Amino acid sequence: MSQTLHEADYYEILDEDNQVIQCKLCPIECTLLREETGKCLARKNIDGKLYSLTYGATDMKIDMIEKQHVYHFLPNSRAQTFSTYNCNLDCDYCTMPDKAFSDPEKYMGKKLAPDQVAMFGMASGSKVICFGEAEPLISFEWFRDSAKLAKDRGLKILLRTNGYFNKEPVEEILEYVDAVTIDIKSISDKGYESNCRRGNFGQIKSIIKLIHEKEKLLELNLVIHEKLGNGVEEARKLADWIKTELSPSVPLHLARLLPAHRLKELSPTSIVLLEESFKAAKDAGLHFVYLDNVPDHDSNNTYCPNCNELLIKRSSTVTELRRISLTGNCNKCETQLNIIFK
Numbered sequence: 647m648s649q650t651l652h653e654a655d656y657y658e659i660l661d662e663d664n665q666v667i668q669c670k671l672c673p674i675e676c677t678l679l680r681e682e683t684g685k686c687l688a689r690k691n692i693d694g695k696l697y698s699l700t701y702g703a704t705d706m707k708i709d710m711i712e713k714q715h716v717y718h719f720l721p722n723s724r725a726q727t728f729s730t731y732n733c734n735l736d737c738d739y740c741t742m743p744d745k746a747f748s749d750p751e752k753y754m755g756k757k758l759a760p761d762q763v764a765m766f767g768m769a770s771g772s773k774v775i776c777f778g779e780a781e782p783l784i785s786f787e788w789f790r791d792s793a794k795l796a797k798d799r800g801l802k803i804l805l806r807t808n809g810y811f812n813k814e815p816v817e818e819i820l821e822y823v824d825a826v827t828i829d830i831k832s833i834s835d836k837g838y839e840s841n842c843r844r845g846n847f848g849q850i851k852s853i854i855k856l857i858h859e860k861e862k863l864l865e866l867n868l869v870i871h872e873k874l875g876n877g878v879e880e881a882r883k884l885a886d887w888i889k890t891e892l893s894p895s896v897p898l899h900l901a902r903l904l905p906a907h908r909l910k911e912l913s914p915t916s917i918v919l920l921e922e923s924f925k926a927a928k929d930a931g932l933h934f935v936y937l938d939n940v941p942d943h944d945s946n947n948t949y950c951p952n953c954n955e956l957l958i959k960r961s962s963t964v965t966e967l968r969r970i971s972l973t974g975n976c977n978k979c980e981t982q983l984n985i986i987f988k
Contacts, residue, residue, distance in 0.1 A: 652701035652787055654689055656815050665694030671786055672734045672811045673849050685844070688732035688750055688784045699750035701788045702757030704728045708770050712965055714778055714806055715899050715938050717948060718985045719825040719863045721958055722965040725804065726772040728763060729779035730789070735808055736843040737831060738908040739869065745780040763792040767801050774824075778806030786815055793822035809850040816853055817860075825863035825986070828854060833868075833880050833887075841874050851887070858892045863986050866896065867938065870923050871903035871915045881923035885930035895933050895951075895984035900924055902939035914939075921945075934984070952981040 656670040665680040669689055676684035678691035688700040711725040731753070733746040740746050758766070767775040775796050782789050782805060793803045802824045809828040820826075831845060832838050838845030857864050868884055870876050881900055888896050900923050902915040920937050924945055927935045933951035937943055941962035948958040948970075955978040957970040969977040972987045 651692070651697040651699065654696040654698045655787055656812070657689075657696035659694065662694065665691065667691050667694060667696055669696060670812060671783070671815055673846060674734060674844060675812075684734075686732050686734045686781075686784050687747065698785060698787050700731050700753075700785045702759060703731045703750060703753050703755065703785070704758055704763075704788075705755070706758075706766060708772060710965065711774060711776070711804070712960060714776050714804065714827065715867055715901070716776075716804060716806075716825065716827050716865055717899075717936060717958070717960070718865060718897050718934070719804060720774055720802065720986060720988075722967060723774060724770070724772045725774045725776045726767045726770040727776040727778060728758075728782075728792070730777065730782045730785045731780050732784045733781035733808070734784060734810060735781070735831070735838075735845055738841055739871075739874070739903055739905075740907045741904070742779060743907050758792075760788065760792040760795045764795040764799050764801070767796050768799055772801075774802040774804050776804040776806065778804075778827075781808055783807050783811050783815070783819070786819070790819055790822065793819070797822050808845075809853045810845050811853060813852065813856060816856060820857065820860050820862060823862060825865075826857050827865040827867060828857075830866055830868045830884070832874065832876060833884050834875075837875050851891075855891060858896070863984075864892070864896055865899065867899040867901055869901045869903050869915075870920055871912070872919070873909065873912055874903065877919060878922045878926045882926040882930050885927035885932045885935070889931045893984070894931050897934040897936065897984070898927055898932055899936045899938045900927065902937065904939060948985070950976040950979060950981055950983070952976065953979040955979070957983070958985075 658668045660666045669676045683690045706728050711723045731745050731748050804825045805823050806827045905912050937945040946960040959966040974983045974985045
């Protein structure tokens with residue numbers, strides 16, 4: 647079996663004689679006996695070595711980049727998206743549990759080699775390749791190899807992740823990434839434990855700060871719903887942290903929870919709660935706050951934080967660039983904006 651699989655990086659041999667190893671990709675750091683699989687189900691101890699079971703396992707589609715809840719990176723661009731399998735969290739409201747909790751050893755789909763990823767990206771006519779859905783960093787080695795080849799061929803790389811990974815692999819992957827959007831589940835460790843079974847917001851904040859320090863385009867996303875303990879006060883606290891520790895120009899998306907997985911019986915987040923959370927984040931001093939999963943709401947639009955001119959208008963089907971230059975300036979007052987066009 648090991649002859650057909652890809653040996654993983656970031657693991658340590660704890661006991662060579664008994665073939666005990668420890669994965670070092672994410673903070674869970676699963677200790678694995680021989681033939682055991684990690685909590686992500688995607689990395690397995692085979693004869694004392696760690697193997698990735700999801701190397702190359704992906705589905706692909708072409709969509710507008712805004713569908714990835716990214717508004718400040720190449721707006722109104724087509725993105726070749728590669729959706730991966732498996733995740734290191736176990737969120738109650740997961741929108742794709744069939745992928746997040748799959749058994750890779752029963753995977754029957756096609757697998758793409760990194761050079762095929764780059765080829766499809768170029769053939770699509772897209773400027774950017776997006777790796778997202780489930781958790782792409784679980785397929786770390788494939789993502790890194792694919793992103794490197796795609797970058798070498800002139801494509802931009804967008805990563806959509808939960809951010810719950812160790813510093814060293816994230817530092818390596820950032821060499822090949824242009825923009826990152828992070829789906830924050832809670833602003834407390836308790837919230838991660840109750841909503842996702844595992845996770846540590848302190849660790850995720852350190853990864854967010856690392857990405858910002860590396861000067862990658864960064865957008866953050868927080869799902870709002872009373873059931874999750876994410877409401878007005880949490881939006882305000884997160885906005886305060888972003889303004890203080892990062893920059894007021896880092897976009898924050900506040901997403902409407904849509905019923906899914908273990909929370910199928912819940913009602914979607916009320917518009918009132920979303921709008922109150924939006925106001926709290928804006929009042930905290932963030933320049934760019936958006937409401938996601940609320941089509942055609944005014945909060946989908948981008949306004950100049952200096953003169954309030956409408957710069958980018960977004961509907962459920964169209965993104966219109968209004969008074970904004972391709973160098974990322976407001977055409978009315980010349981304010982430099984945190985938006986990348988090329």
